[in-house]
Amino acid sequence: MMAKRQNDGNFWFESNNFVRLLILLTAIGISMGTIIYTNILSKRLKERERQSIELFAKALEFVNNTENAENLQFVYNEIIGANSSVPCIVVDSLGNAIMHRNLDLPEDITPEKQKSLILAELEEMKAEHSPIIIQAQLDNVVYNTWRLYYNNSNLFNQLKYYPYVQLSILLVFGFLAYVAFSYSKKAEQNRLWVGLAKETAHQLGTPISSLMAWVEYFKAVPEFRNSDYIKEVEKDIERLELITERFSSIGSTPALKEVNLVDHVKHTISYLQTRISRKVSINIETVVDPTLVSLNPSLFAWVIENICKNAVDAMNGQGAINLKIIKANEGKVFLDISDTGKGISKSHLKTIFEPGFTTKKRGWGLGLALVKRIVESYHQGKIYIKRTELDKGTTFRIILPSANSRI
Ligand SMILES: Nc1ncnc2c1ncn2[C@@H]1O[C@H](COP(=O)(O)OP(=O)(O)OP(=O)(O)O)[C@@H](O)[C@H]1O
Ligand SMILES: [Mg+2]
Structure with missing residues (x-):
């Protein structure tokens, strides 16, 4: 029966992990595919933009070096005017901007402001692409060399960032x-x-x-x-009535009442002591007494019992359990429960409070899950392992809000 339960658990755990891995791999595959495909597309777009800007530069050169260029209306319309997306600036040999296209300049700005914006754009363009040379000629003699700088179109930029935007949304x-x-x-x-x-x-x-x-x-x-x-x-x-009360409290919102934690611990331990091995000594240390907390006594006794039972198991029925009640600052009370048992290995620390986790032949792995639930959900407290050392022992710390101050 025992083996079957564990096998079932492993099968479920493993198949669950397999599905998770499959989903993760598919997601990585889709993301990589999208990035690679958009990279190919943006490379192609980049080439096309370079070609069209080269054609634009050639057209400028042609129109500039042709007499009666007014007759070349189609060159204006079809080539020069057609560039409505790639931003570009033409500078003369002295570096002055003599023409620009498709710059997203705001309207209603002073000429100085416009000039400084164009210069800023120009610096960006210089960093982005090498310029295209345009030679101005007169009677086949070059009298001026212009440089055409350009930047990526908005479409290109959108395409470049598209997969990242898509991935972030995903x-x-x-x-x-x-x-x-x-x-x-x-x-x-x-x-x-x-x-x-x-x-x-x-x-x-x-x-x-x-x-x-x-x-x-x-x-x-x-x-x-x-x-x-x-x-x-x-x-x-x-005892049966107490157990019934515990179960019925877990199944509803349990009533809390103001209790002296020291008395409560002493009372619970006195019951426990008669039921565990005489070779286990239990000691209660109090730093301040009384220490008032809001508790559901029968549920909280269950917490102490579960932790002490685990301690007894960890010590193989021989050793010492120490319960220390400390009144901390900020309205908190600590209850530290230490044992001299075999300790908890690092790899188990994360799973120890999960339901179903056990290292015992006859364990169900419910004790600590229940303890955590009672402390955190019903008492707004916290529980964690404060210290554990292999073959030396373990200390659990429970933090409770002192009466009238919930955590
Ligand atoms: N004080 C401790 N020292 C060493 N190991 C501990 C201690 N307390 C708990 N553990 C480890 O944590 C595991 C889970 O404890 P938990 O009380 O949840 O379940 P269990 O004791 O195995 O079974 P159940 O309490 O349901 O009978 C234990 O199997 C044990 O390996
Ligand atoms: Mg247990």
Whole structure:
């Protein structure tokens, strides 16, 4: 039975991991594909822009070096006018800008401002592409050399950044989907906890009432009235009632009341001590007494019991457990529970509070998951491993808000 449970768990875990890996690889594949494909497209666009700007430069040169250029209306219309997307600036041999196209200059600015904007654009263009030379000739003699500088068109820039914008959007969506998924998974786990706990409390109710009725019946019989058996059965019924109360508290919003933590720990330990090996000594250290906290006593006793039971297991039934209550600043109270057990290996530290994680043959891995839930969800506290050393021991720290100051 045990082996089957673990195998099932592993199968589910592994197939889950496989699906995750598959989704991740597909996402990486799609992203790489998009980036490579847009890179090819933008390279092609870049070449075409270079060609069209070269044609534009040639047309300028041609028109400039041809007499009666007014007759070349089509060159103006079809080539020079056709460049409506690639920004460019023509400078003369002295470096003065003598012409510009498609610069996104704001209207209504002073000529000085316009000049400085053009110069700034020119610097950018110089860094981006090598210039195209235009030679102005008169009677086949070059009298001036102009340089045409240009920049990428808006279309090119958009295409360049498109895959990154797309990837960022995908990442945001992926993140939101992940959050929504884990939220709904958590909500489902919560429903399971609450449902199981309620059902258990409900089911225990009937046999307990019946046992109580039997005890009353036997008490009425003179031979049994003062018998030790009846007292033992009554103690067991009390314990069963406590367990039922714990389950029913887990299944609803438990009522908290102001309790002295020191007294509560002492009371819980006195019950535990009679039930664990005599070779385990339990010591309670208090720094300040009383230490008032808001607690649901029966649930919090469950926390202490679970941690102490784990401690006893970790010490193989022999060693010392120390419980220390410290009143910290900022309205917090610490409860440190230390043992002299085998410690927790680093690789287990992250999973130790997860339901189902166990290293024990007969464990269910529910103890610490329950403890965390009780401390964090029902008491607005925190629990973590403060210290652990292999073969030396472990200390769990619980932080609780002191009464009237929730964390
Ligand atoms: N004090 C400790 N020292 C060393 N290891 C610990 C200690 N407390 C818990 N662990 C480790 O954490 C695991 C999970 O503990 P948890 O109480 O959740 O489950 P469990 O004790 O294995 O089973 P269950 O409590 O459901 O019977 C344990 O199996 C053990 O390996
Ligand atoms: Mg346990």
